[in-house]
Amino acid sequence: xxxxxxxxxxxxxxxxxxxxxxxxxxxxxxxxxxxxxxxxxxxxxxxxxxxxxxxxxxxxxxxxxxxxxxxxxxxxxxxxxxxxxxxxxxxxxxxxxxxxxxxxx
Numbered sequence: 001x002x003x004x005x006x007x008x009x010x011x012x013x014x015x016x017x018x019x020x021x022x023x024x025x026x027x028x029x030x031x032x033x034x035x036x037x038x039x040x041x042x043x044x045x046x047x048x049x050x051x052x053x054x055x056x057x058x059x060x061x062x063x064x065x066x067x068x069x070x071x072x073x074x075x076x077x078x079x080x081x082x083x084x085x086x087x088x089x090x091x092x093x094x095x096x097x098x099x100x101x102x103x104x105x
Contacts, residue, residue, distance in 0.1 A: 008095045014063075014088060021057040025050045037088040039064065044081055048074055051082045058084055063092050 014033070018041070022028060030042040041058075045051045051073050058067045067086035 009090055009093050010095065011093070013093045017061070017063050017093075021054070021061060023050050023053050023057075026054050033088065037090045039084075039086050039088050041084045042082070044079070046078065046080075048077050048080055051080050054082075055084060058086065063089055065089055 015031075018028070018031070023045070025046040026043055027045070028041055028043040030040070032038075032040040032042075045054065055067065055069045055073070058064050065087045067084055070083055070085075073080065073082040073084075
């Protein structure tokens with residue numbers, strides 16, 4: 001049972017982390033996560049700069065990797081529809097390494 005428990009992912013932590021790095025001028029319309037931690041974020045932003053800031057935050061986060069920014073994200077300067085593709089580093093959110101697991105101890 002402990003082995004199974006250690007492999008559990010705290011998905012709430014994943015969502016909280018994404019919310020924490022999302023600029024207030026950015027709206028996430030769709031968030032897709034596959035079992036392997038593949039991540040697709042689709043949304044809208046007020047400006048291209050907002051998209052760039054969000055992309056930089058995703059890239060600089062130790063919780064995500066392989067963030068791809070399609071060129072279509074940068075075509076418009078205002079009212080930008082965007083899409084980011086990448087991976088969640090699932091080990092950062094497992095019961096063993098999660099802040100919530102430390103609180104429970």
